[in-house]
Amino acid sequence: MLYPQKISAKKCNFIKRLLIVITVLISIILIIINKLTTPKIPWAALSIAGMIYIWVTAIYSINRNTNIASHVLVQIIIISILVVYIDYTLGFKRWSINIAIPILIMTANVAMLVLTIVSHKKYIKYAIYQLIIFLLSIVPIFIIINSGVQKNILNIIAVSIATLSFFVCIILCGKDMKEEIIRKFHT
């Protein structure tokens, strides 16, 4: 016999499907309870946003379990979206932009700095993520300049930390960063 006679046919991911069904059911129940009890406070929407965040994190962690820097990048993006949404839902008092996002930027950049120092030999793996995180981190500068966001100390500290972290990385691993840019952008 040259071939196995029992072929493992397509296995449907039962647990994943079950979890999706449970999430959808819980969401519907939360919306109904919210509408019936406290319709003026949209707490169900916040809970659903939290569940979506957990799903995105879980799916990304399962699929891309190799690079820590990519997790830092994904988290900075999805948590930013989540906090802005929560802020918006609760009347947009701008605490997300003035407090939450700057803290997020600080944490992400400190994490990248630690990663660079601890494992600078593997830095080439992190280089492109470091670059994107830096570019995202300086976005508040443009927001400060172009809009009515309070020029608060947290935003300035966050951008300063991002810039400092970026320059430390360039000094320590500039060659790797250049190499990674050549790889990623070769035509």
Next chain:
Amino acid sequence: MIKDKEIEEWRRLDNSAKIFPISTGKKYSTVFRLSAVLKEEINPETLRQAVKIALNKFESFKVKMKKGFFWYYFEKNNKKPIIEKEKNYPCKYIDPKTNNQYLFKVTYFEKKINIDVFHSLTDGNSATNFFKEIIYTYIELSHPEKFNKEYRVDRKIKYNTEDSYIKNYDKKSKNNNTNRKAYILSGKKIPLGGISVIHEIINIKQLKEVCQKYNVTITQYLTAVLIYSIYEGNYKKARGKRPIKICIPVNLKKYFNSITISNFFSYITVEADMKNEKTSFEEILDLVKNEFSKKLTETEIQKTMSANVKLGNNIFIKLIPLFLKKPIVKLSYIEIRKYTTATFSNIGRIGIIGEYQKYINNFLFLIAPEQVEKIKCSACSFEDKIVFTFTSILNNTNIEKNFYEFLIKQNINVEIESNGVLDVISSKN
């Protein structure tokens, strides 16, 4: 193997390889398989060791694929390759996530060792060299008492990873081929993504005698038999109007003296326009012979290759970001594939050093069928047999049956082996 220089930490994909990861998916795997049927049960641990040793000699296979902004590229992979018992259909999509990011997969079943290779990594010719190294090493490790002296000491081959397409294409060459869409095979498909495999093991001596009678090569003869089988088994019934077009891959390494381990192949398309109600096999064979003599020339191959390289080198195509290239290429590939009825790839004789031959029963070569080209054919020969393989997603074996019956009528001995998905002609054995 001796390498020209130390393997780079990363390398670009060659001109052919660039397109595969963009167009590929679960239904279009672009994976081919080489198998060796040995005369003894496979020991998984010995195989694991053999792959490890062979991989150290062929470091260009020790890679993973990474996404760039414009193209994919290869990066060194330091993980261990996964060796498993065969449990799925052959030539299925290799999911890097479940394969330690390797682009090839080694499996075993009873006396058979398989390697499934994603076409981006290399072509059939270079994959054969790597696979032979695995088989040699496996036999040596299994029989240390017989192989205590080095039989392969003078067998070192030099290779590099250059993109021979870029090196050899002619910027001024013009491809004037006017293309017509091909007859597409129709019929019910095997459910649940099943693939039927039918190996027709042909006596090479008898086949050569028949080929000599008609003054044709083995590839030309088998191509004609394939076209005739499609004509009788599917074309007539479906009242096909478009020509039957068979794509024949051509190994460019011998034409351009290349020692690259990357892809370096092109193809010719043999076109058979069935205008008459009753077309005889002899007429088809004449047609195939003419097509080969017209198209299998250095000038014609150069034209086809150069046209493809120019397309890949086009600055506008180069500068489209990868995320946009993907849908564009996928859509255009659905259209491009409509220009071929089936592919027939013959990798020729697999030469094995004498001392090792007695441990091997046969070699098999398979290519993945897909939604448009529902049947793919491949062949390789070893000792006195040539194995012609049909891989198909069609739920009938009309073409395979016609092919078998035609050869039998020509007094050529044919044995059948299959994976049992469509056990129709296996009963004839």
